[in-house]
Amino acid sequence: MGDVRRGIEQRRYLRGMLFPETAVVERLYGLSEDEVRSAIRRLRDEDLLQLHDDYQETYFIAVGPGTPGREPADTGLAAQVADLTARLQELSSRVQTLESMVLGRDDG
Structure with missing residues (x-):
């Protein structure tokens, strides 16, 4: 969670960027699936992540009001x-994500 907050403050993560899949986060940080899901819930509660149910647990960075590093x-x-x-x-990031998901399914 701290890495995501710092990433937003330092503008490494921008609104609309795709958040890594749960399995990727598990490997990067050495966390269990439950720990990652708990962190995602807390980030969503803080309006730092948005879940788009249409995309099967795909999360986007959502820099909401009161977020550290956000300009007044x-x-x-x-x-x-x-x-x-x-x-x-x-919107462009979301379209690219959807296109890659659709094209990835068509290849299989």
């Missing part, structure tokens, strides 16, 4: 453009 709200045009850009990047 600005109602100016620059902030609106930045928000739209971030949303476009998030």
